[in-house]
Amino acid sequence: MEKQEILRIENLKTYFNTDDGMVKAVDGVSFILNRGETLGIVGESGCGKSVMNLSVMRLIPSPPGKIMDGDVFFHGKSVLSMSEDALRELRGNKISMIFQDPMTSLNPFLRISTQLVETLCLHQGLSRSEAREKAVQMLRLVGIPTPEKRIAAYPHQFSGGMRQRVMIAMALSCNPEILIADEPTTALDVTIQAQILEIIKDLTVKLKTAVILITHDLGVVSGMCNKICVMYAGRIVERASTDDVFRNSKHPYTRGLIRSVPRLDKTTRERLYSIPGTPPSLINIPECCPFHPRCEHAMDVCRVKYPDETDFGNEHKACCWLYGDSNRTG
Amino acid sequence: METQIVLDNDILLDVRNLKVHFPIEEGVLLRKVVGTIRAVDGIDFEIRKGETLGLVGESGCGKSTTARAIAQLYEPTAGEIYLEGKDLCKLNREDLLKARMHMQMIFQDPYASLNPRMTIGDTIAEPLEIYRGRGFLQVSSSDIRKRVEDLLEKVGLSRYFVNRFPHEFSGGQKQRIGIARALALNPKLILADEPVSALDVSIQSQILNLLHDLQEEFGLTYLFIAHDLAVIRHISTRVAVMYLGVIVEIAESAELYRDPLHPYTRALLSAVPIPDPQVERTRKRIILEGDVPSPDRERHGCYFYDRCSQKMDVCQTNIPHLAQVKPDHRVACFLYFNP
Numbered sequence: 001m002e003k004q005e006i007l008r009i010e011n012l013k014t015y016f017n018t019d020d021g022m023v024k025a026v027d028g029v030s031f032i033l034n035r036g037e038t039l040g041i042v043g044e045s046g047c048g049k050s051v052m053n054l055s056v057m058r059l060i061p062s063p064p065g066k067i068m069d070g071d072v073f074f075h076g077k078s079v080l081s082m083s084e085d086a087l088r089e090l091r092g093n094k095i096s097m098i099f100q101d102p103m104t105s106l107n108p109f110l111r112i113s114t115q116l117v118e119t120l121c122l123h124q125g126l127s128r129s130e131a132r133e134k135a136v137q138m139l140r141l142v143g144i145p146t147p148e149k150r151i152a153a154y155p156h157q158f159s160g161g162m163r164q165r166v167m168i169a170m171a172l173s174c175n176p177e178i179l180i181a182d183e184p185t186t187a188l189d190v191t192i193q194a195q196i197l198e199i200i201k202d203l204t205v206k207l208k209t210a211v212i213l214i215t216h217d218l219g220v221v222s223g224m225c226n227k228i229c230v231m232y233a234g235r236i237v238e239r240a241s242t243d244d245v246f247r248n249s250k251h252p253y254t255r256g257l258i259r260s261v262p263r264l265d266k267t268t269r270e271r272l273y274s275i276p277g278t279p280p281s282l283i284n285i286p287e288c289c290p291f292h293p294r295c296e297h298a299m300d301v302c303r304v305k306y307p308d309e310t311d312f313g314n315e316h317k318a319c320c321w322l323y324g325d326s327n328r329t330g
Numbered sequence: 331m332e333t334q335i336v337l338d339n340d341i342l343l344d345v346r347n348l349k350v351h352f353p354i355e356e357g358v359l360l361r362k363v364v365g366t367i368r369a370v371d372g373i374d375f376e377i378r379k380g381e382t383l384g385l386v387g388e389s390g391c392g393k394s395t396t397a398r399a400i401a402q403l404y405e406p407t408a409g410e411i412y413l414e415g416k417d418l419c420k421l422n423r424e425d426l427l428k429a430r431m432h433m434q435m436i437f438q439d440p441y442a443s444l445n446p447r448m449t450i451g452d453t454i455a456e457p458l459e460i461y462r463g464r465g466f467l468q469v470s471s472s473d474i475r476k477r478v479e480d481l482l483e484k485v486g487l488s489r490y491f492v493n494r495f496p497h498e499f500s501g502g503q504k505q506r507i508g509i510a511r512a513l514a515l516n517p518k519l520i521l522a523d524e525p526v527s528a529l530d531v532s533i534q535s536q537i538l539n540l541l542h543d544l545q546e547e548f549g550l551t552y553l554f555i556a557h558d559l560a561v562i563r564h565i566s567t568r569v570a571v572m573y574l575g576v577i578v579e580i581a582e583s584a585e586l587y588r589d590p591l592h593p594y595t596r597a598l599l600s601a602v603p604i605p606d607p608q609v610e611r612t613r614k615r616i617i618l619e620g621d622v623p624s625p626d627r628e629r630h631g632c633y634f635y636d637r638c639s640q641k642m643d644v645c646q647t648n649i650p651h652l653a654q655v656k657p658d659h660r661v662a663c664f665l666y667f668n669p
Contacts, residue, residue, distance in 0.1 A: 044531060044533075045530055162621070189389055190388065190557070190602055191598060191601045191617075192388075194603075194617055198615070217603065218531070218605035222603065222604065222607045222610050246608075247608075258605060260531055260532055260534075260535035261531055262535075262538070262563065262564035262565075263560055263564075263604065263605070264560040264563055264587070264599065264604055271542060272535040272538055272564065274539055279532075
């Protein structure tokens with residue numbers, strides 16, 4: 001199948017100006033999302049995964065945040081230089097988002113129907129009755145029983161899992177080309193997580209939506225994604241197909257992360273592998289590999305210069321001095 | 331009055347038919363009870379010396395309430411809790427304080443469980459100071475200070491941190507401080523309520539290793555509560571699965587994961603994503619229908635009846651109680667025995 005690029009991010013840098021100094025939340029991130037792909041973005045808290053995705057939609061509050069450099073292209077058009085009108089057309093209609101906490105992302109004062117119908121009227125230009133019909137149809141699609149009745153309910157009358165379903169229904173109701181799911185199941189129980197992931201997988205295949213799935217859970221990405229970007233301290237340190245990340249990872253951070261997760265299908269009551277130390281503060285981070293204080297392979301060069309990306313073929317790339325020298329660029 | 335019972339020497343904690351019900355109240359001036367939340371609805375289990383019992387289940391199934399009832403932070407509605415043969419529910423205040431010395435808690439949220447206005451040194455010393463103040467411990471202030479510094483090093487922090495405040499530490503470090511505080515009184519039993527759930531993956535493994543090392547060094551016994559089945563598998567010697575306030579299955583850890591018997595345990599295990607794309611592609615998932623029902627009514631049948639894919643007529647009218655079906659493997663399900 002021909003790969004059709006829909007989103008390209010080039011050298012994106014989002015910084016926040018704080019009293020303590022400049023926080024480089026996203027520091028030079030580039031990736032490409034093709035039609036129908038599911039891209040996983042994995043990283044620990046504070047590595048910049050959410051800020052990156054908010055930057056894509058230009059939702060970074062400014063001040064204190066500022067996109068310093070780089071650009072985001074949606075079908076070749078720069079999102080960062082779009083007018084407000086074009087941006088409104090993009091948000092919700094072409095790219096939509098689901099957030100971690102389904103309670104805070106629905107308006108508690110409005111019925112589900114009001115919120116869904118509003119979205120559809122605004123973006124799709126449907127009449128209210130058409131929109132309501134479509135809304136019921138979407139709720140049925142995400143597995144809400146008796147949607148004709150439930151559509152008139154308020155958010156507090158739904159459980160966490162049901163609310164997340166409503167969010168998915170709302171996000172997919174305008175047939176977006178890209179769905180950005182920011183930790184969509186982190187607040188949910190495992191059995192409900194399994195239901196929600198199943199729905200996202202089914203519907204995005206059915207509606208041919210590309211997905212960016214942001215999570216800290218390696219298990220979730222391994223079942224859902226075609227390719228994965230691993231982020232650390234505001235940068236993508238490794239990117240590859242899901243199989244390559246798990247079978248053949250190159251970056252010491254990726255390896256450490258995979259090894260430090262306890263596995264359900266393996267019995268070991270021994271010590272777990274663990275990466276020493278803690279993630280660095282992103283304030284005034286020096287021009288070095290930010291992982292070097294925790295890395296068992298750290299060399300002199302790691303302390304002074306950030307490595308370029310090394311290409312291992314098959315779209316597998318990693319930023320580490322173990323593989324690159326200063327002559328080679330990825 | 332102390333109740334003594336004859337016990338197997340290996341058993342540190344014995345919980346029998348524990349029930350914790352919370353009243354639902356309504357009305358502004360004249361508050362009246364309109365119902366009860368059956369958070370824990372009759373559970374039996376025991377913890378042997380030196381083992382780790384993993385308690386696993388989804389939110390609202392009563393895991394934390396169980397731990398808090400054991401620590402006597404909630405007064406149980408019914409049941410007995412024997413710590414080394416003494417029924418904690420029947421002890422007077424003085425004896426309870428003495429018994430509690432042997433039993434300490436570690437909490438989920440390391441940010442909320444430390445007092446932001448107290449230095450780390452004071453926080454860790456507080457349990458020692460309390461027991462010294464009541465005359466249970468004969469120690470000097472310099473002993474306490476020395477003990478606090480030793481504890482800090484035991485949990486992997488520097489002894490020079492004693493005068494710092496909680497906000498100066500990261501989540502993982504705060505959790506280490508919480509662990510140091512729990513160890514201060516040299517307890518036998520640690521009730522760990524989701525101690526790693528709020529932490530990042532790379533920090534989580536550090537804390538799990540620390541708990542493992544401390545167990546070996548001090549011969550600790552853990553009641554380890556988590557919702558992450560992989561973490562539970564890693565740390566536990568035995569595992570109890572809770573659903574809607576009851577234990578549906580309890581078994582030796584490897585046995586439970588090899589051969590889960592209860593339909594809920596099976597669904598739960600199959601729902602956990604495994605960080606391995608090849609395994610994920612071939613796995614068959616049992617997707618449970620619906621949500622966990624509210625625990626606000628008395629049940630006369632199996633607690634899992636509403637969501638079970640293998641329910642039978644008998645399950646609706648009879649409550650299955652835990653029964654031994656294999657060595658060290660008990661399950662509450664009529665698929666394996668008749669009512």
